[in-house]
Amino acid sequence: MMNSILKVTNLVKRYNGGTLALKDINLEVKKGEFIAVIGPSGAGKSTLLRSINRLIEPTEGSIEFLDQRIEKANKSELRKIRSKMGMIFQHYNLIYRSSVLENVLHGRLGYMGSVAGVFNRYKEEDKQEAIMLLEKVGLEAEIYKRADELSGGQKQRVGVCRALAQNPELILADEPIASLDPKSSAVVMDAIYKNCKEQGIACLVNLHQVDVAKRYATRIVAVKAGTIVFDGQASELTEEMIEYLYEGKEQEMYESAN
Amino acid sequence: MMNSILKVTNLVKRYNGGTLALKDINLEVKKGEFIAVIGPSGAGKSTLLRSINRLIEPTEGSIEFLDQRIEKANKSELRKIRSKMGMIFQHYNLIYRSSVLENVLHGRLGYMGSVAGVFNRYKEEDKQEAIMLLEKVGLEAEIYKRADELSGGQKQRVGVCRALAQNPELILADEPIASLDPKSSAVVMDAIYKNCKEQGIACLVNLHQVDVAKRYATRIVAVKAGTIVFDGQASELTEEMIEYLYEGKEQEMYESAN
Amino acid sequence: MPVPETVLVKEKAFAKKKIPIAHKQTRRQQQYFFITAGILFVICFMQIDLSFTQFQAGMARIPSVLEMMMQLSFAELPELASEMVVSLVTAFLSLVLSILFAVVLSFLAARNTTPNKYFGMLLRFLFMIIRAIPATVWVLIAVASIGFGTMAGVLGLIFPTLSYLVKSFSAQIEEVGQETIEALQSVGATWWHIVFRGLIPTLLTSFLAITAFRFEMNVAESVILGMVGAGGIGLLIQGYISFYDFSSLSLGIIMVFITMFTLEFMTNQIRRRMSH
């Protein structure tokens, strides 16, 4: 319990349309853990991640982060909590008309007042820190480029830097490599993994690729139809489990196609 | 020479900007061959494929398809030639507001008078054929859906059906699985491969994934900086060759990131 | 290949009946739209009486009217030029003032950035009413309250301009979608951060494109507004028209046309340069 940073208890999410995307999820994340969340399309992986930083309002249950109840936080508390949680998106979600450096510095906004943030008053040490992060992921030559001039892999590395710039305790990554080719994927996963390890950041990463999940994760959580069906070490994840996890609609189509 | 269906000789493509995308390409495709074209980003794979059906005008060289010179064909000859060449695109290139069936029937447009196609007069046997194709790839339930309602893998299978509906001698596929998740990729590659085999269609497919290329292709062509640097059987493709093929800019980034 | 039995059965069915190919809903909606439009058109067209002889007589008169229009006199050139400047300034200033308000208001009105759902709804409704009030009414009120002169034209134009900008801007804001907003939300940014650091940079180009388009509209509108008493070239043109001073009118038309054409060209250039 001591070094647990996130504790999700009895989390339920029902969308307006009525879809029950999450049914009674329980999950605890310890400091520095690197957890891969796997599961078929529509299982609720994204919903789970987004409920944690309340981009989606959870319907029921509690989410405790560094001893604060996220689901009960008011606006300014939520801001503070979110500033301690980095998020990496599948489609990078950069501000494409701003420079690479600015995008990374956005990670600092949560620590700034409204006015300072609007008028570009980033601290010098924040800027240095951001540049250092970019150098670490091999983007030192792209610092002043506009974000839309980058390749997919480079964009995602900027996304990683933005999350790291927050000095987070936890990084949430929603399919960070789904839009990337295999090579870029490796670069990006390495960047996430190495930085989390070095700085003791916990990481919860949604992945479609089971092999990638097994390669990096210290722990794997498998979600199916809104329920956690497996939670354990990568080595414990059996072939049958994977088979069971992904069987369903796509599978049927696959079979009928053969 | 007898069953060679495509012969590319001394093909050069220089873009308006001055980029020399293809330098002196020579390539012969025999009936029923399944050829994977691999190479790093920017090597000229897409340019090569698109020059073959003249979506891009080649700068120099000749392209012979079923004893016709493509680069010399006039508009109506080109239409006829193209109707014998199916193309599958990375981003599916469907008409998203038309039904799945309509999208597949588009493959028949090349065989219709230019006015008949305008008034929706597809032949009944074309329709039956199209429906059969869709059933074959497991989309029988989606026939009357609108193309934008499908998942990525389903969309690409529609793209495959459209190409097959042309009754082509040759299929050109430009990274058909680059936007798909691994499962859908397998479904789509299988669909392309099986149909080409069954009907003796030759296929030229650009791929980023060397392992996929090796798995399916009878022959692999590797392109680097606009030149063919390897042309042979999958088994002959050595690790060094692959190493050499992909070394370059992305590689550097990868290393600097580590 | 083995053909599944179901297909064979279906094949027989196909032989009898034509196979539909379209997406049913899309097709039906398409049909609704065009059939409704067609019926409405026919009904309405029958309501208005158009006489063919009037049309014929009119067509026959075109050459002589053209001939009258062909006259050109440069006597009024200085006056036309200076009033054209008045119209341009009116258009420009009202646009600048409108942008100031529109940027803030559109973020308050857009569905995805409004701080309060009902407040946003109210704002959108308010601007719809403002949009429905013709510019002539605004100018009347403006002249009545601040007196004659260009400033009245500026004030009168602000309202239609503002409501147009708010409508288009907020449509754009709604279109950028959730991605940008979520990215900044997830780092703990405030509403102001999201708007100024996230949305405005992203939307700058499209805002500029809208603004450029509106500037053209404003010039056109300020030309017309002159005709209701707000000064500018419209006042002169209205005068030439009511006294059938064709030679000056033609010069006025040419002047407006050249100005508008230049503007369109310039805004296109700006847009092209901004968009890459």
Added chain:
Amino acid sequence: GCGTSSSSGSAKQSKFVIAYLPQETDEQMQKTYSNFEKELSEKIGMDVEAYQANSYNAAIEAMKNNKADMAMFGPFSYIVAEERAGAELIANLSNPALEGQAPSVIVVPKDSTIQSLADLKGKTIGFADPVSTTGHLLPKSTIVKELNMDVEELESKFFKSVQFAGGHDKALIGVVRGQYDAAGVSAMIPAMLEEKGVIEKDSYRVIAESEPIPVGAPFAVRGGLDQETKDKITEFLLSYDDSNYFKAILGTEDAKFVEANDSDYDELRDIAEMLNLSPEQLLEN
């Protein structure tokens, strides 16, 4: 320039705003004339600005809100301004050439069967504009008097329909091109359109003329102006004789300012009342 300060009358005002409303009888566009403004400015000791106002109600509203100090109205707009904005008549700008002439005419197409006003029964008539003196009030009152009918009966029973073309020229074009059976317009218009080549020569015929009214272009000032200034202006106007000014304003050098009395307009007020267009009726809501 934004008119005068909004505090009424008593405060020291430094700017004097004149508005010229379009005249229905003009043959050319008004032009402001800077000499006039300069001389008036010397006389009253205030900066003088002059504007052409195209919309007569905007001018009246501006005067009501102390944003215009003097205006050249048309006859009807003056009586409305007097009621709405408390305008005070100080002089008339009159054109001797027009004195005693019929201000409005009722015209029909050349080869029309209509010979008299009585023949208009069941026909379509076009007027210039509802608030036009010579393009609506006068010709309509002529018809009312001649046929001895009240207005409602005239509009609802006698005519097939009554249309407003949006201008004297348009009303006349409407007759010549066959959309209206008759039109009531300012007497100046037919000759002008003929001369400009807009309508063919002799394509229309006058079947009635309205009686002359003894008015010109009324100059009126804002009621809240101090008496001293009013007197100075009256004095200035009545002695003013720069023919260039008259040419610029009315298009004729022969015009002159004459003394005027509000009661000169009573006749027009009666006409307006008869047509349910009296200022009191208009302004009650």
Added chain:
Amino acid sequence: MSARNKPSMNAVEMRRMKASLSVIFFALLILFSIWFVEMDIFELIQSMPIFFHFLFTDFFPPNISDLDTYIGPVVDTLIFAVVTTSLSSLLGIVIGFCMAHNTTPHPAVRIFFRGIIAFLRNIPFLVWASILVVIFGVGTMPGLFALVLFGTSFLARVYAESIEELNKEGVEALDACGASYLQKIKHGIMPQFLPSFYSWTLFMFEINIRASAILGLVGAGGMGSILKQTMDLFQYGKTSTIIAIMVILILMVEYVTNRVRERLI
């Protein structure tokens, strides 16, 4: 920072300089305009009470005593809006296809129509209306033509712009199938273009309702005429009734537009 960043820094500085230059340019332009119109903020603020007093006391409450007499003009306006919107969308779509660079049959055709449309659009509307009156007389016909001219010049432009913005990928695929020009239009462009066609056409309908003032200019009646008449007669209460009717009509059009969009896009 390492030396490598130097060149890109310069590029950034260049961009900054350009940006600040254009800011200065615009600031000067604004200052000039303010000087030109003799804007006096103090006076402007002083006038605001009059402005709002006028707006809220004279225009309120709406006077609905003549409501029945508005029915005719409202119906007229709607009829005109339907007819002219249909005609101009028909003309607009043909011209729009000729004007868009990805569907034009020939670049010369494109330039030709661009020129014509630019000419039509850029001449003040009052001028067109007056010329049409001289040609056809007053009433329905010039009104119809004036609105059709106006609508066509607007729609042709926005249609062309929407067509140019369509994604090229689908059409490219049809090309690769050997489709002809007409086939590409019918099967590739049209399905994609229809949603923007609907919304622009309905927007045009809304504009046509509001533009009925043009009809008043040529003696063709409609709501615009009543609007002007009531204003001229100082019956502002009735003016606001007309405006309220317009708001309702626009709301209805907007509702339909939203419904159509929801279902079609």
